[in-house]
Amino acid sequence: MTDSTDTDEPMDLLLARQPVFNKSQDVVAYLLLYRNDDNALTINDHLATSSVILNTYASICQHGQVRSLPCYLKLTDTTLMAENFPELPKENFILEILGHSDITPALIERVKELGEQGYRLALSEYKPEPKFEPLLNLVHILKLDLQSIGLDTLPAMVKHLRPYNLELLADKVETKEEFRKCYELGFALFQGYFLSKPEPVKGKKLGSSKVLLLQMMVELQNPQATAQSVEQIVINDPLLTYRILRVVNSAAFNFPREIESLSHAISLLGFDQIRKWVSLFLVTDTQEKPEELTRSMLVRGRMCELLAEMLGREQPINNFIAGLFSKLDALLDMEMPDLLTQVSLQNDVKAALLNHEGQLGQILEQVCQYESGEFDDMTFLLDKAFYETAYRHSLNWSQQVMASLSDK
Structure with a gap:
């Protein structure tokens, strides 16, 4: 959990991923979001030969198993029609044709050729216009933009598309209610930020185990805190006591001395490590939530921490906590202001x-923009290559943590 980014090879493009879900809210693919300095990604340079992309951006630890998922790759007209279009591994990539493409007979023929070669094909930004009809017989997946189409007109559109036997993907699903309506209409795939939005339960109070973990977080941020004061909170929960002792005795912490007490274990780990593990226990204890929510919280927290370290900021662990907790409202189905009234976090974290205020908020906002692919909106605090390296490292780190936690 403390490995470095020193060995990560920098890439000359900004690259992030967005999950594509099935009806069970399991991740079944990723959409690659990218930009390089000239805003024109060359597939030959990066995707056809890049093991980094396949090993990191397509890799996932899911239900305790590490495996590779296919990636949706958006193709511009220029790339699609290029004579030197590379032979990409068909099991790893789904080729996405953009709805604003110039749909000429030549482009239609090219799409037909790619389908005959065995590529899975998707069409995005679809509208019920005659120019799209030829492509509906060639592609396998059709992405419908909910925010552009609107839920009211969706049922009629789905009915019109049914004879084509397409796999429908609901794009830009922002709320759980939108997810449910698309599910009922027969959509098979879903993309958007609906997992990051809470469904608040009025008057909801935190459960006792969550309260205890948050009390620990508060105490660990107290300048006067000691191993003994933290121990007094932990010993109220036998399971938490056992989990901390198990962490100390794990292969990751090979201490030569015998552990004499819980406070001794806390002293050996150090407050920063205890903070991090308590945070991880907090976000992985909500079993009814999809794994992707926990995964995305870990990635965001770790990337915030890494950028803070690279910038030489004090107490980078606070950036980790801010990043991790930024989706705590979705995890616990509580509005963030209500949640924060039940726990006394530091003012800068709050x-x-x-409001993404202060130095912690500045980094958090940048990480949120990066993971959403909003690269043009970012005001970079570091060289752009550091962001991609930090994001890629955070993906790998989150995978290691998910695998480790699934063994406990």
């Missing part, structure tokens, strides 16, 4: 979570 300001970052509520």
Whole structure:
């Protein structure tokens, strides 16, 4: 959990991924979001030969198993029609034709050729216009933009598309209610940020185990805190006591001395490591939530921490906590202001979570923009290559943590 990014080879493009879900809200693919300095990605340079992309951006630890998922790759007209279009591994990539493409007979023929070669094909930004009809007989997946189409007109559109036997993907699903309506209409795939939005339960209070973990977080941020004061909180929960002792005795912490007490274990780990593990226990204890929510929280927290380290900021662990907790409202189905009234976090962490204010909020906002692919909106605090390296490292780190936690 403390490995470095020193060995990560920098890439000359900004690259992030967005999950594609099935009806069970399991991740079944990723959409690659990318930009390089000239805003024109060359597939030959990066995707046809890049083991980094396949090993990191397509890799996932899911239900305790590490495996590779296919990636949706958006193709511009220029790339699609290029004579030197590379032979990409068909099991790893789904080729996405953009709805604003110039749909000429030549482009239609090219799409037909790619389908005959065995590529899975998707069409995005679809509208019920005659120019799209030829492509509906050639592609396998059709992406419908909910925010552009609107839920009211969706049923009629789905009915019109049914004879084509397409796999329908609901794009830009922002709420759980939108997810449910698309599910009922027969959509098979879903993309958007609906997992990051809470479904608040009025008057909801935190459960006792969550309260205890948050009390620990508060105590660990107290300058006067000691191993003994933290121990007094932990010993109220036998399971938490056992989990901390198990962490100390794990292969990751090979201490030569015998553990004499819980406070001794806390002293050996150090407060920063205890903070991190308590945070991980907090986000992985909500079993009814999809794994992707936990995964995305870990990635965001770790990337915030890494950028803070690269910038030489004090106490990078607070950036980790701010990033991790930025989706705690979705995990616990509580509005963030209501959640923060039930726990006394530091003021700078609260300001970052509520309004992206202060130094913690500055980094948190940048990480949120990066993971959404909003690269043009970012005001970079470091060289762009550091962001991609930090994001890629965070993906790998989150995978290691998910695998480790599935063994416990």
